[in-house]
Amino acid sequence: MSRHTHPGYRPVVFRDASAGLIFLTRSTVATDRTVEHAGGTYPLVDVEISSASHPFWTGRSRVVDTEGRVQAFERRYGSSRGRR
Known part of the structure; x- marks a missing residue:
């Protein structure tokens, strides 16, 4: 294996600016x-x-679209039920 071809892999501290979480990895x-x-x-x-601050992991997400994709498609283009 060639030397000096890969970047250095070292301990680094990541800090979440919005939640204040600090972790070492x-x-x-x-x-x-x-x-x-x-x-x-x-x-x-x-x-x-x-x-620590992502809505998916914190459970603080809000639902923007209450109508599902299938219902929006059917409303736009008509229902395909009963047609063949």
Whole structure:
């Protein structure tokens, strides 16, 4: 295997800007910012959304369309029931 062909895989801190969640994981992402976390200095990546703030994971989603896709299609183009 060739040396220096892959980016460095190292511990990185991700911070969710909207929820304030901070978690340490490993990544190849490049960043110049650092942060003190859990007794060490790690590269920092700010993200706008994570599992702590995503509507699917938090259960705070709202239903925008109350009419289903099939009903909208039938309303637009007529019902195909009974036709063959």
